[in-house]
Amino acid sequence: MKTAVVICPGRGTYNKSELGYLARHHADKASLLAAFDAERRARGQEELAALDGAATYAVARHTRGDNASGLIYACSCFDFADIDGEAVEIVAVTGNSMGWYSALACAGALTPEDGFTVVNTMGTLMQESLIGGQIIYPFVGEDWADDDARRRELLALAASIHAPPLRHLALSIDLGGMLVLAGDAAGLDAFEAAVPPLQGRFPMRLANHAAFHTALQEPVAERGRAMLDHGLFGQPRLPLVDGRGAIWWPHASDPAALRDYTLGAQVTQPYDFTRAVVTAAREFAPDLFIVTGPGTTLGGAVAQSLIRAGWRDMRAKTDFQRLQESDPVLVSMGIDEQRRTVTRPR
Template sequence: MKKRLFVICPGRGSYTKESLGYLKNITGSFRQIVDDFDERRRELNYPTISELDNSKTFKTNVHTKGEHASPLIYTCSAWDYHQINKEDFEVVAIAGNSMGWYLTLAMSQALDYRSAYTLIQTMGSMMKDKLIGGQVIYPIVDDQWHVDATKKALVFQLTNTLNQQPDTQCFLSIELGGYLVIAGNDLAIKKLLKELPSDGDFPFQLINHGAFHTPLLKDVSEKAFNTINAEIFHQPKVPIIDGRGHIWHPYSTDVLDLYEYTLGHQVTEPYDFTASVITGLKEFAPDHIVLLGPGNSLGGSIGQILVQTKWHGITSKSDFSIQQKEHPFLISMGDSQQKKLVV
């Protein structure tokens, strides 16, 4: 019997200096896909996917910009998904974090590879001339990954207070396991970084990120509707779970609704990654969660969600670490050793 996989697609920030060379061993038909992406980027006078990945050094002012980072991450994730051994494993559901929703559409075949590239390149380039606001990430758990209600309340109290001040706008952007991502205009970001209590490396501003999943991107949403045609969307071949925890099933999905959610609600309203993972666990009872590469930046957040749900008796960070060493439930394809378990 095939093992059941719940696949999770990463978002922006997952390709780091450790990811350089991720695509160096591409073979077969997928090489043609990358060649196509490269050619399309040459036409825009952008560095190609291959050039970005083959760079000798990771350049923050290049590799983290939306017009480069988004298609690069997409290509890496698609290559990982392409390598999953479909004879031994069945993908029963797919979800993603933030930009990972676009990747989810691609992996589920709600968009073909070329159309997904068009969507991802277009959305990733919307703020190439000037970012709209930014994002700050902040932890709301203790050392053993239990949610600290006081910390969580403090973040929301601060955002409410800041929104009462002149020219300051901030909103919940992403619920990310043991973290909250707050987005806002430039003034709000400065105040959040100053007024949130120091907690290790946090608060931390995400590099080259705009105010994703907030009303500040209403104009971006409208531009997307005027740029992206609904005809490129199809019903998914695999159930997909969006940023509300809603499941889009094959055969029953209304394609126009999927298009409108993707370019509307998903762009301007909070993205609840926590809810999407919990839905995938409870509704599809997977044998494993598989996190596509590049990187493993979502590994901690997924572990925190497993603790929150007490999944398979995991009630703390320590429990999660022990299980990952003995019988990993979460398989990160960005980890070369764990990748071998599913290819």
Template sequence: MSKEKALVVCPGRGTYGASELGYLARHHAGSALLAAFDRQRNERAAQSISELDCAARFSTALHGSGANASPLIYAAGILDYLALDTGKVEVVAICGNSMGWYTALACAGAVSPEHGFAIADGMGVNSGTGEPGGQLLLTLVGDDWRPDPALRREIDRKLARSGAFRSIELGGMLLVAGEERELDALLAALPAMPGRPPLRLAGHGPFHTALMAESSRRALAQLPAAWFGAPRVPLIDGEGRVWRAKATTPEAMHRYTFTTQILEPYDFTRSLAVGIKEFAPDRIVLLGPGDTMGGAIGQVLVAEKWLGIFDKAGFAARQAEAPFVIAMGREDQRARVTRG
């Protein structure tokens, strides 16, 4: 049986919710690496990842805070990656969304799993230490997932006038960020949207904008370039650049991770488009926790008309017949790419 080529996607914030409570215990109980992550947390008197994962009930204030959400998501992602059956899949490239970049670094071997955890854990605290502002989620596609270029041009004009920033390109969704008055001004000026109403994201700062300058400075000071090396697997960043083993310096990757990646928009849409066009994978594997990014991935495939997928119905039909996107957070799909 020949291996299938896989493009791996590492999810970002917002993917560990009530349905994911206990994810690490279900899939990675007894992991020595998880125990190492717990020790890192205990050394700074923070509640362990295992304790958070095994809580009696999900709490948005507790599990959704940056200080806890980031390490929970990172731990689920890297442990899922290490559970891939290398006899079934050959990982040809890796990308991530927003904080998923930290998971992608470790999956690709650019940092060790332990240093990756320290980065995700540290940045979860760092990015929530008081930078003013937040994020707003705009859904720019309707039920068919087809992009509307005219609407996007209008949104871009309103965004420029409001003073808010483009933050994350996420398939048919756009996250914008800014100070509260700027987000209020944008909300007041927005046209009718084809998807769900604009959503303020609780607990999110003005990520991927110049407002995070202090966070960038702290990261550069606290998280050393010595942790970084060349990736063993091609790594696609938030600008669509491919980092390869023989064309990467630790200093450049450190600088990108803690300056550009923090201060400039994160274009997951472009990253994924580069991944499918450059590496032509047989499958996209979405690491856990959860599968909420499956929609964003599907929307990118629709925009690119990849594999003849022109709308949401076409994506759903393809997934039902022979899934192109395998979400490890789904029990019915996980077994396709894991051992056992």
């Protein structure tokens, strides 16, 4: 049996190619999906089944925070349930950004239904407020070799741009070999004007994303704390690695503190996904990292995080590729052939 750390993806992972993901992979989860959709109907929201079953994918419809969050959560949690417990021992769970809410449910600190309430509430609040935006920019080259000097340069540039109340710009997510920065329009515009275009797509603005993980989100965090009851949170059944690299252990975690972090610092302070992955690698030494669906884009950030840490002597993309070919360390459940290696036969 192999050991695995499971990683839940965040916003931006349910895209055109993921349309129909729930129907393709999780027709057997109809009763739980119906429970999620009952909550959405009560809020006057479109059902996840209708969004997933739409004839065409629409950015304006599917990437909205109040729609994307629920879709991604359902895909992640249902994928987690499909992992074959006889072939894989899950030793810890973590997530990227919004994926923290999914990780809470996968690790058992929230029931699936309560996890949905949390993610749907926070996604809706962020969409209603839509304070600021996000931009993504790499600090490593296409070889993925770590370049901490360039990382520091970009963070110094962001700090020089940040000049409230004129401009807001700050680190949102430390994401492997990329930085996700967040701020208001003036701050994002200034950063775009100051950096060279790279790889034909960076700097990249993220559609329907707010200034997540910055102080600009404090009003959202405050509303979330007012709406989400303390009783939703409990002890995790599996170790949880949060966006600071801190571990919440089973039978030794304070549910009130877990709620305070989830609806406080997790919303308003930078999310260090790289540290979460590196902590999971060093503390649990898994054979595999399993990234649940939807999407496949988070795999690169996981590999880049491990390269930055020199895990298993990886220093560049070619090292990761060589290891992946001989003794795979990363499974993306959004890729069918990889999915089959960790799920029960149907």
